[in-house]
Amino acid sequence: MPEVRFAESKHFTLKPLTQGVYACIHKPGGAAFSNAGIIDLGGRTLVVDAFHTRTAGRDLRQAAEALFERPVETAVLTHAHHDHWIGACAFDARTTLLASQTARQSCLEWGPKILADFQDPALWEEWLKGTEQQLQTEQDPRLRGDLEHNRSFIRYIMAERTQFQPRIPDQTYEGTFTFQGSERLAELRSLGRGHSQEDSVLLLPQDRLAFTGDIGFFATQPYLSVCDLDLLHEQMRFFAESDFQTLVPGHGPVGGKDALALQLKYLDVLEDLVGRVAHKGGSLQEALQITLPEPFDQWLVGGMELFKGNVRFLFKRAGGVLPEEE
Numbered sequence: 001m002p003e004v005r006f007a008e009s010k011h012f013t014l015k016p017l018t019q020g021v022y023a024c025i026h027k028p029g030g031a032a033f034s035n036a037g038i039i040d041l042g043g044r045t046l047v048v049d050a051f052h053t054r055t056a057g058r059d060l061r062q063a064a065e066a067l068f069e070r071p072v073e074t075a076v077l078t079h080a081h082h083d084h085w086i087g088a089c090a091f092d093a094r095t096t097l098l099a100s101q102t103a104r105q106s107c108l109e110w111g112p113k114i115l116a117d118f119q120d121p122a123l124w125e126e127w128l129k130g131t132e133q134q135l136q137t138e139q140d141p142r143l144r145g146d147l148e149h150n151r152s153f154i155r156y157i158m159a160e161r162t163q164f165q166p167r168i169p170d171q172t173y174e175g176t177f178t179f180q181g182s183e184r185l186a187e188l189r190s191l192g193r194g195h196s197q198e199d200s201v202l203l204l205p206q207d208r209l210a211f212t213g214d215i216g217f218f219a220t221q222p223y224l225s226v227c228d229l230d231l232l233h234e235q236m237r238f239f240a241e242s243d244f245q246t247l248v249p250g251h252g253p254v255g256g257k258d259a260l261a262l263q264l265k266y267l268d269v270l271e272d273l274v275g276r277v278a279h280k281g282g283s284l285q286e287a288l289q290i291t292l293p294e295p296f297d298q299w300l301v302g303g304m305e306l307f308k309g310n311v312r313f314l315f316k317r318a319g320g321v322l323p324e325e326e
Contacts, residue, residue, distance in 0.1 A: 041181025057087020078213025111166030145302025216249025221303030278320030
């Protein structure tokens with residue numbers, strides 16, 4: 001693959017996957033907070049997801065324009081969670097924002113709420129103050145990772161909050177939407193309910209490559225709190241049984257079926273450990289004290305809040321009684 005010159009971003013690493021296809025992987029300390037992708041279809045540029053901030057979304061747009069020397073024709077959202085959508089406001093009207101109807105409806109509902117929060121400086125100042133106070137005393141590296149992530153996010157939002165206007169998808173699709181360029185075909189496909197209310201994936205069949213959105217969390221704690229776990233398993237099995245060999249997750253490094261298998265094992269291990277506590281009549285607090293085996297224990301650094309949410313979700317799923325239900 002010939003060397004391509006591009007402006008390096010402090011928010012994400014631009015990783016070439018094959019000719020004309022790049023993964024954009026969040027850098028620790030940067031403002032992306034999720035992954036994205038840039039694809040040359042041949043005469044047409046496609047972007048997958050848009051990061052959690054306008055700042056990172058702007059760098060994503062600039063990188064795509066610099067790589068292929070043309071505006072981005074379409075940006076697609078895999079789902080409507082904020083960390084994949086907010087950065088879409090950095091793209092202008094030359095770029096069509098495409099999502100499922102369900103994702104668009106979520107953007108319509110959440111946009112005004114996000115905007116109201118962004119217009120309240122006291123909210124962010126108070127959160128930042130509390131976070132910095134906790135960092136002065138917290139010694140647990142797992143919890144410090146969460147606090148450092150929050151501090152970084154808050155500072156980025158405080159710097160750009162007055163510029164934010166939610167970008168609502170211009171176009172929606174159902175089932176499958178196909179892009180055809182002179183170099184490759186890409187397929188945006190809905191896998192339905194699972195991680196979110198509706199998850200879309202971007203498939204490049206001839207490259208055996210897929211952007212999975214948050215169906216993939218590789219080498220990091222996944223976010224289960226709003227998922228349908230049974231349907232999420234089905235979504236993951238779709239890739240496990242497919243011909244796609246290179247998978248770009250919504251969070252974590254680019255991987256393949258081995259990374260997907262490890263994520264599935266994490267789900268099974270955590271559900272089993274939490275279920276044992278719930279089935280013997282233990283408390284949520286007891287469930288939160290479980291010890292994860294290797295390598296999953298390393299995923300807790302900077303992922304403790306997600307871990308707590310996952311345990312709570314699985315504890316209730318297993319029939320455990322949550323504190324407010326006692």
